[in-house]
Amino acid sequence: ACSQSSGTEDGGASEENSEPSEESSGAAGEEGEELTGTVVINGSSTVYPVGMIAAEQFMAEHPGVNVTVGDAGSGAGFEMYAAGEIDFSEASRPIKPEEKEAIKEAGMTPVEYTLGYDGITVVVNAENDFVDHLTVEELKKIWSADSDVQTWADVRDGWPEEEIVLYGPGTESGTYDFFIEAIIGEEEGAALRSDYTANADDNILVQGVAGDPYSLGFFGYAYYAENQDQLKAVPIDNGDGPVEPSIETISDESYTPLSRPLFIYPNSEKMKENPALKPFVQFYLENAKQFVEEAGYAPLDDAHYEELLQKFEEAHVDV
Amino acid sequence: MVNQDPVLVKRAKTRRMKNRFYQSLFFAATCVGVVVLVVLIVDILRKGIGVLNWDFLTSFNSYRPENAGLRGAIVGSIWIIAMTAPLTFVIGVCSAIYLEEYAKKNRWTRLIQLNISNLAGVPSIVYGLLGLALFARGFGLGRSILAAALTLTLLVLPIIIVASREALASVPDSLRHASYALGATRWQTIYRVVLPRAFPGIMTGTILALSRAIGETAPLLVVGAMAYVAFSPRDVFDIFTTIPIQIYNWTSLPQEEFKQLASAGIIVLLVLLLTLNAFAILMRNKYQKRS
Amino acid sequence: MDQRNTMVRVRHLNLYYGNTQALSDIVLDVPERSVTALIGPSGCGKSTFLRTLNRMNDLIDGVTIEGEVRIGGVDIYKDDVDVDMLRKSVGMVFQAPNPFPKSIFGNIAYGPRIHGIRQKRELEHIVEKSLRDVGLWEEVKDRLDDSATGLSGGQQQRLCIARSLAVNPDVLLMDEPTSALDPISTAKIEELVQQLKEQYTIIIVTHNMQQAARISDRTAFFLNGELIEYNDTATLFSNPDNPRTEDYISGRFG
Amino acid sequence: MDQRNTMVRVRHLNLYYGNTQALSDIVLDVPERSVTALIGPSGCGKSTFLRTLNRMNDLIDGVTIEGEVRIGGVDIYKDDVDVDMLRKSVGMVFQAPNPFPKSIFGNIAYGPRIHGIRQKRELEHIVEKSLRDVGLWEEVKDRLDDSATGLSGGQQQRLCIARSLAVNPDVLLMDEPTSALDPISTAKIEELVQQLKEQYTIIIVTHNMQQAARISDRTAFFLNGELIEYNDTATLFSNPDNPRTEDYISGRFG
Amino acid sequence: MAHYEIERTHPSFIKGSHKGRKWDKIVPAFLFVCTMISVLTTVGIVLTLVLESLPFFADVSVLQFLTTLRWSPPAGDFGILPLVSGTLLVTVLAMLVALPIGMMSAIYLSEYAPDRVRRIVKPVLEILAGIPTIVYGFFALTFVTPLLREMIPDMGLFNALGAGVVMGIMIIPLVSSLSEDAMSAVPRHLREAAFALGATRFEVAWKVVVPAALSGIISSFVLALSRAVGETMIVAIAAGATPKLTFSPLESIQTMTGYIVQVSGGDISYGSVDYKSIFAVGITLFGMTLLLNLLAQFIARRFKEDY
Amino acid sequence: MQRQSFHAELQALQQLLLDLGERVEIAISQSILSLKNLNRKQAEGVIAKDVEIDKMEERIDNGVIKLIATQQPVAKDLRRIVTAMTIASDMERMADLAQNIAEITVVFVEKNLELFKPLEDLPRMARLSQEMVHDGINSFIDGNVGLAKKMAQRDDEVDRLYHQIVRELTEYMIDRREWIEPATQLAFVARHLERIADHATNIAESVVFIETGKRADLN
Amino acid sequence: MQRQSFHAELQALQQLLLDLGERVEIAISQSILSLKNLNRKQAEGVIAKDVEIDKMEERIDNGVIKLIATQQPVAKDLRRIVTAMTIASDMERMADLAQNIAEITVVFVEKNLELFKPLEDLPRMARLSQEMVHDGINSFIDGNVGLAKKMAQRDDEVDRLYHQIVRELTEYMIDRREWIEPATQLAFVARHLERIADHATNIAESVVFIETGKRADLN
Numbered sequence A: 001a002c003s004q005s006s007g008t009e010d011g012g013a014s015e016e017n018s019e020p021s022e023e024s025s026g027a028a029g030e031e032g033e034e035l036t037g038t039v040v041i042n043g044s045s046t047v048y049p050v051g052m053i054a055a056e057q058f059m060a061e062h063p064g065v066n067v068t069v070g071d072a073g074s075g076a077g078f079e080m081y082a083a084g085e086i087d088f089s090e091a092s093r094p095i096k097p098e099e100k101e102a103i104k105e106a107g108m109t110p111v112e113y114t115l116g117y118d119g120i121t122v123v124v125n126a127e128n129d130f131v132d133h134l135t136v137e138e139l140k141k142i143w144s145a146d147s148d149v150q151t152w153a154d155v156r157d158g159w160p161e162e163e164i165v166l167y168g169p170g171t172e173s174g175t176y177d178f179f180i181e182a183i184i185g186e187e188e189g190a191a192l193r194s195d196y197t198a199n200a201d202d203n204i205l206v207q208g209v210a211g212d213p214y215s216l217g218f219f220g221y222a223y224y225a226e227n228q229d230q231l232k233a234v235p236i237d238n239g240d241g242p243v244e245p246s247i248e249t250i251s252d253e254s255y256t257p258l259s260r261p262l263f264i265y266p267n268s269e270k271m272k273e274n275p276a277l278k279p280f281v282q283f284y285l286e287n288a289k290q291f292v293e294e295a296g297y298a299p300l301d302d303a304h305y306e307e308l309l310q311k312f313e314e315a316h317v318d319v
Numbered sequence B: 001m002v003n004q005d006p007v008l009v010k011r012a013k014t015r016r017m018k019n020r021f022y023q024s025l026f027f028a029a030t031c032v033g034v035v036v037l038v039v040l041i042v043d044i045l046r047k048g049i050g051v052l053n054w055d056f057l058t059s060f061n062s063y064r065p066e067n068a069g070l071r072g073a074i075v076g077s078i079w080i081i082a083m084t085a086p087l088t089f090v091i092g093v094c095s096a097i098y099l100e101e102y103a104k105k106n107r108w109t110r111l112i113q114l115n116i117s118n119l120a121g122v123p124s125i126v127y128g129l130l131g132l133a134l135f136a137r138g139f140g141l142g143r144s145i146l147a148a149a150l151t152l153t154l155l156v157l158p159i160i161i162v163a164s165r166e167a168l169a170s171v172p173d174s175l176r177h178a179s180y181a182l183g184a185t186r187w188q189t190i191y192r193v194v195l196p197r198a199f200p201g202i203m204t205g206t207i208l209a210l211s212r213a214i215g216e217t218a219p220l221l222v223v224g225a226m227a228y229v230a231f232s233p234r235d236v237f238d239i240f241t242t243i244p245i246q247i248y249n250w251t252s253l254p255q256e257e258f259k260q261l262a263s264a265g266i267i268v269l270l271v272l273l274l275t276l277n278a279f280a281i282l283m284r285n286k287y288q289k290r291s
Numbered sequence C, D: 001m002d003q004r005n006t007m008v009r010v011r012h013l014n015l016y017y018g019n020t021q022a023l024s025d026i027v028l029d030v031p032e033r034s035v036t037a038l039i040g041p042s043g044c045g046k047s048t049f050l051r052t053l054n055r056m057n058d059l060i061d062g063v064t065i066e067g068e069v070r071i072g073g074v075d076i077y078k079d080d081v082d083v084d085m086l087r088k089s090v091g092m093v094f095q096a097p098n099p100f101p102k103s104i105f106g107n108i109a110y111g112p113r114i115h116g117i118r119q120k121r122e123l124e125h126i127v128e129k130s131l132r133d134v135g136l137w138e139e140v141k142d143r144l145d146d147s148a149t150g151l152s153g154g155q156q157q158r159l160c161i162a163r164s165l166a167v168n169p170d171v172l173l174m175d176e177p178t179s180a181l182d183p184i185s186t187a188k189i190e191e192l193v194q195q196l197k198e199q200y201t202i203i204i205v206t207h208n209m210q211q212a213a214r215i216s217d218r219t220a221f222f223l224n225g226e227l228i229e230y231n232d233t234a235t236l237f238s239n240p241d242n243p244r245t246e247d248y249i250s251g252r253f254g
Numbered sequence E: 001m002a003h004y005e006i007e008r009t010h011p012s013f014i015k016g017s018h019k020g021r022k023w024d025k026i027v028p029a030f031l032f033v034c035t036m037i038s039v040l041t042t043v044g045i046v047l048t049l050v051l052e053s054l055p056f057f058a059d060v061s062v063l064q065f066l067t068t069l070r071w072s073p074p075a076g077d078f079g080i081l082p083l084v085s086g087t088l089l090v091t092v093l094a095m096l097v098a099l100p101i102g103m104m105s106a107i108y109l110s111e112y113a114p115d116r117v118r119r120i121v122k123p124v125l126e127i128l129a130g131i132p133t134i135v136y137g138f139f140a141l142t143f144v145t146p147l148l149r150e151m152i153p154d155m156g157l158f159n160a161l162g163a164g165v166v167m168g169i170m171i172i173p174l175v176s177s178l179s180e181d182a183m184s185a186v187p188r189h190l191r192e193a194a195f196a197l198g199a200t201r202f203e204v205a206w207k208v209v210v211p212a213a214l215s216g217i218i219s220s221f222v223l224a225l226s227r228a229v230g231e232t233m234i235v236a237i238a239a240g241a242t243p244k245l246t247f248s249p250l251e252s253i254q255t256m257t258g259y260i261v262q263v264s265g266g267d268i269s270y271g272s273v274d275y276k277s278i279f280a281v282g283i284t285l286f287g288m289t290l291l292l293n294l295l296a297q298f299i300a301r302r303f304k305e306d307y
Numbered sequence F, G: 001m002q003r004q005s006f007h008a009e010l011q012a013l014q015q016l017l018l019d020l021g022e023r024v025e026i027a028i029s030q031s032i033l034s035l036k037n038l039n040r041k042q043a044e045g046v047i048a049k050d051v052e053i054d055k056m057e058e059r060i061d062n063g064v065i066k067l068i069a070t071q072q073p074v075a076k077d078l079r080r081i082v083t084a085m086t087i088a089s090d091m092e093r094m095a096d097l098a099q100n101i102a103e104i105t106v107v108f109v110e111k112n113l114e115l116f117k118p119l120e121d122l123p124r125m126a127r128l129s130q131e132m133v134h135d136g137i138n139s140f141i142d143g144n145v146g147l148a149k150k151m152a153q154r155d156d157e158v159d160r161l162y163h164q165i166v167r168e169l170t171e172y173m174i175d176r177r178e179w180i181e182p183a184t185q186l187a188f189v190a191r192h193l194e195r196i197a198d199h200a201t202n203i204a205e206s207v208v209f210i211e212t213g214k215r216a217d218l219n
């Protein structure tokens, strides 16, 4: 069976009743002995590939453990976290105060670990030969809710008077929120213009931009990386000159402001009852850099990962 | 025949031509559906047949497309169908029997009937919301096979009820009367005369309902199907994934290879559905021949 | 014939479908081992009356019944009557042959089985006897396991009669049993009725007055839910008491 | 009667359903403005024969027809015959009343409309005339817009006859038109047939020999797909030529 | 009239002489419970939707919800009309495809096709309805829309048209099969009556069979309609995610179902109004399908023909 | 009104009977007239017409059989139709008897026998018989049982006359030898007339049977 | 074999006719015997039995009507049933005539009339008539048209005898006055026997009609 077993809202403390004791007794964390148990991850679909890689590699070493990963979305992840349904949540945005509150109310403390960055890539059609870069102001001008940009010529003089067709994630996406924060500003109720073509699936956005010579869109770097033949990434000038997105520029944080951090929030309280969880989190953090790279995202420098491990060990000495 | 009015004869000619024209038109319309189906299948085959092999069916999902397979999803789908089938069958057929054979034909019955036909039209995603609130949360079943199966049960229940009611209603009253007139009780009559006769119709409805359940995506997304499940569920409280969920997930990943896997997954799903449908059709043909 | 016992005794029977009266003050005695025909124009209540005798009207919503119906001396509308067992004692054959979609054997054995007979030997015995009684045994004995729906219309109707006989009834009700059959099958059923009355009390509804004349001992003429005349068949058809009867049987009507 | 013209002339007609022969070498002449009855046991081919006369058998797969059928002198199985127009000239009335689920008016007007009559005045005229011809006008003239399915069985059947008349046929085929009706409605239809023969050539299939005897001028007796005897009705019923006819009509059969 | 005073006494059908009727008490109770499940389902759906959307309506007034012309949760605009219009647009398009084609197929199958052809083609068409809808979604996006864009160059990649057309194709069998059933149920003798009056096959089909089967045909239409309204994955994939009050089939739009599925898979906080809005949309959707079904019942009763 | 064709055919049958009755009446009166006037030609006319009457009876018989075969009459209709045949047979017999009387006229003329006294009682008897025939037919057509029953009284009168005539004739024969032959012949005539009245009474009985379904013995 | 009940009833009807025929034969032979022997008691027996014969005819009539009303016979069956009534009526008439002969016996005895010569021709005539009755019934039962047709010859013989007897009797009357009355009575007897043979011939005609559907004039 799996580790979550009850929908009661009062957190994890009361939940060990159905935990298979014969599987966990004495086995917890001990080296050399076969580790068993189940780890349930859910949350952001952006972070999902990272979790999947971690899960698969962990299970290769510990065949007795089942790690399952969901991609229900960051919000859903925190929701399930608060409901005590999962061991582990992934997010493509920092936890919101009200989500933290809900989780605390359920008797848990979410600890945040930053895994790496996803560069939100602004892209145009591969045939587009006039866009060399865009400034943050230009992006803001294009995307703000009260934007009057209709053609490329409205963005910058000299660009063709062709209608600019915009693609981007829908309002429900973490990327949408992040893009607003980074480009439009942090004030409450800020929104993007509503007349762009939205879709939750980045693959579909890729198709949109690729099929439209005067289009402009933004989405996760990985989707650009897989489709470089059809798309052109637009260098972004945040005052320090245009920077083209790449693993390097995102990693070294020179690609700003569109580098988005990816997080995990392992459930500390669950570690007390789930012997497989702590080894898994440890494994995840130890190899985070490799996993992030393998998933096509930008890792941070090695020091950061050491910090992560340290933070982890501090948080869970008792476990 | 004796003396044909020439005006009428002329009109008859145009009427005959009109008939020909419409016959061709109707034939063409019928072809549209068939052609689209063929195109669709060819399109999917073209995309997915390349990666469809035994390993694909027997491996679990993986972040490496070349290793990824459909095993977890197939097992999950089978679990769900194995749960949903008996539940919907029993509840659906029992409801149909109650409504058709026992219930008085009054306002309440009509209301229940209206309710059922309305349920048949409720979008599946709404069932997802219900399943989440009721089974996953309310009954504490979590994001489990059981919660999903119960959700799908509610979802396809109206289909089975409607089909079964029709099958029951098509059993002529004369057979019921014959049985009553021999001193059979109501239940003996239903069990020994009505049900056997309605059975093929009920089975057809059941199979069609189940193929709907197999192909459902949206409600399971809401109820909490997992995207990466690399083990076979052992009981109904386990976490699960299903074939359409897996397909949906693969299509949303950046790598082109996963899209091929998605097409291969679609082929598997279609084969499953076609098998079920073929079964239903055989049933129906047999049944129609008899009546 | 008047020395025979009364099998069916109806007193002041009124029947209402909702508020409309379908039978008015029917009084009639049927002697055992005789054939009684019910005739009358469409909608006069023949079938309704027939169905009061085995309480098939219980299956219809909103039927109210007043008066007394005794079968074999028992008031069948009393509370302590077991309707299923009543229907076992009072068999019914319908207008269109309605064999179950089972084998010939299964059709006949249906009744005995639901009444608890399980032994194959006994069932076989009943099936053979019933089929012999309706003169169908020789025609079907080699294909008892074939579907009954494969028989011809006339054979099916005889099968349905055999099916009724298999539960050993006292009374046999027949509602236009030959109206769906061709003349030859009809003749066979009529002969059968003549034979069956040696053992059973038969009440038969028919639209065909000549049929009533041919096969019945007594005839009841219904009109608008009333029993207009109940008389010896020969008398009713050659010299009826009531002028409305004469008008009806000689086709001077409507 | 033999002074009248021949309306239907059948020569050496054979009909096969697949490989089984349903009609064998039928030869028969029907004079115009007369009633011809077809009798015979079930399955002898009466309906099949009737349906060869308006080519309704064309609707059945696998039917092969040999021989000659002339109606009003035209060989209706020739290639250049327009089947729709043939069916207009040769009306047909069926066993069970089959009104369209339309209004009474709509039922009668259906035929004229498909044949191109659009004017309301003309349609009204046709509807009234047809309904008068079948004696239904007075009964329904105030509710022409009501659904035809609300009529009684007998009225429905007369409506169906009126519907056939509305397209002004020469020949009227009737396949057991009263077998689903009660005796009173049957009598009305029979009277109607007697009146209609003043204008139409009527060929009627019936299971009821007395009906054939009552209403027809000539009667054809079929047996196993063969035409056994075709004779004046009075002769056929009082003194048939063929002993098999006598056996059949006097019920000594099967 | 003779009286036969001596009566037989035959008490075999007095109660108590017959055992084993316990089933007749237990069975109906059990069956009733089963029937109640579907009633409870409705109650459950309504309760879930109402309870979950109460917090939403605490923030957004019902009036606002129904009258605002924009749907932009980040901006706090929760006007359902763009989602409704998107839903209606796609539905209308789907109907424009499915009704004529389905209907014509039904007529062909029931009136023209030889029996053998019907027995093969009908189930083949039914396969269309059994294909998972996400398959159609990608078919619309990667096959139909590009094809359409060849013909209408200034059409967006996401558009109501492609989604609508494919959805229409998906529900063809709903119309064709159910209508064909209804037409086949029209008794043969009605057809014969018309043929006997000299009607051509087309006239028989169009003026007799179709009117007689109208209630069944309309039921199939309404069923197709509510299936179209409730369809999720096709629109989520191919129609875009842009709530827009428009009636142009060439634009990207968002339907109610599309919104629900995208939000429930998105990143927004479950505590937020944005998230709660899916229940408000859900209840609207439920209301709409309820209305459609009531309409269907009404129409079916209205056109009920007894033949 | 239902079954018009049946009633039309029944009507036709009754008309035939009426015609037959008329002819029979004529035959009776003419035969007795021919005897009274010893008019051979008239007598031969009566004899010749008998063939036609036989044909009419045949037509009635065939009509009855056709009506029964095709119309399945029951109850009073059936009695009426079947009885039509019996009545026709009675009439045919009456006509035969009239023919016999006419033949006697011929014998008288041929053998040159003389009527030894003017005929009075015989014509009176004939008139009575003829009236009975008339009433019989009418009571049949109208279903008038009363009229039928009254005929019995007249039959008694006829019987009385017959016995009286035979007695008188016997006396004549004893009186004069040459009157023996004509008187014997006249006795036959009386006998024939008495039989005619009997047949008329049969018709009356038939009418009672038709209307009541019961046999009455009016003889 | 179909319609057993119908054929059983038809059988019963024929049996009735057979019985009736036997009684008629007996009545004929006994009446002529009573005359020959001037046996009043025997004559009165014949007269008394006539009531029974009338009753039998009634039963046959009712049987015919019931059979027609309930069994809708057609064709030969119908002719047979309907004709049964005509035959019964013929037989009843024969019985009446036999009764008349018996009544003449009574007249002879009462009036003390003498048989002026031993009866020879009359009994021969009676025997012939009686045989004809017998053959008529048999041909009816067996449907034997040949037998029926042969009866016509015998009828001619009876007619010949009748004319001969009447001529002889007239001569007797002329011879002796006191023979007038008995001779007249005997002439009536001859006339009655001739009528009986006629009725027998009617039966033969009926048989031909039943079997062929055609009328034959055998008289």
Ligand SMILES: Nc1ncnc2c1ncn2[C@@H]1O[C@H](COP(=O)(O)OP(=O)(O)OP(=O)(O)O)[C@@H](O)[C@H]1O
Residues within 6 Å of the ligand: C017, C022, C040, C041, C042, C043, C044, C045, C046, C047, C048, C049, C060, C207
């Ligand atoms: N279930 C019912 N509900 C209401 N009225 C009914 C019902 N069944 C019959 N009736 C009415 O009761 C009357 C008698 O019907 P019933 O069927 O007994 O007539 P019937 O004499 O058998 O006629 P038929 O000869 O047509 O079978 C009719 O007026 C009929 O309309």
Ligand SMILES: Nc1ncnc2c1ncn2[C@@H]1O[C@H](COP(=O)(O)OP(=O)(O)OP(=O)(O)O)[C@@H](O)[C@H]1O
Residues within 6 Å of the ligand: C182, D017, D022, D040, D041, D042, D043, D044, D045, D046, D047, D048, D049, D060, D207
């Ligand atoms: N469509 C068909 N296909 C094959 N055989 C058929 C078909 N229709 C009729 N027959 C056969 O043809 C023969 C004659 O049938 P038909 O219907 O003409 O008989 P009928 O005399 O009208 O009988 P009934 O009195 O039962 O209506 C029967 O043996 C029947 O089984």
Ligand SMILES: [Mg+2]
Residues within 6 Å of the ligand: C046, C047, C048, C175, C205
């Ligand atoms: Mg009835």
Ligand SMILES: [Mg+2]
Residues within 6 Å of the ligand: D046, D047, D048, D175, D205
């Ligand atoms: Mg037929």
Ligand SMILES: O=P([O-])([O-])[O-]
Residues within 6 Å of the ligand: A043, A044, A045, A046, A047, A072, A073, A074, A091, A092, A172, A173, A174, A175, E265, E266, E267
């Ligand atoms: O689930 P997302 O991280 O792609 O919004």
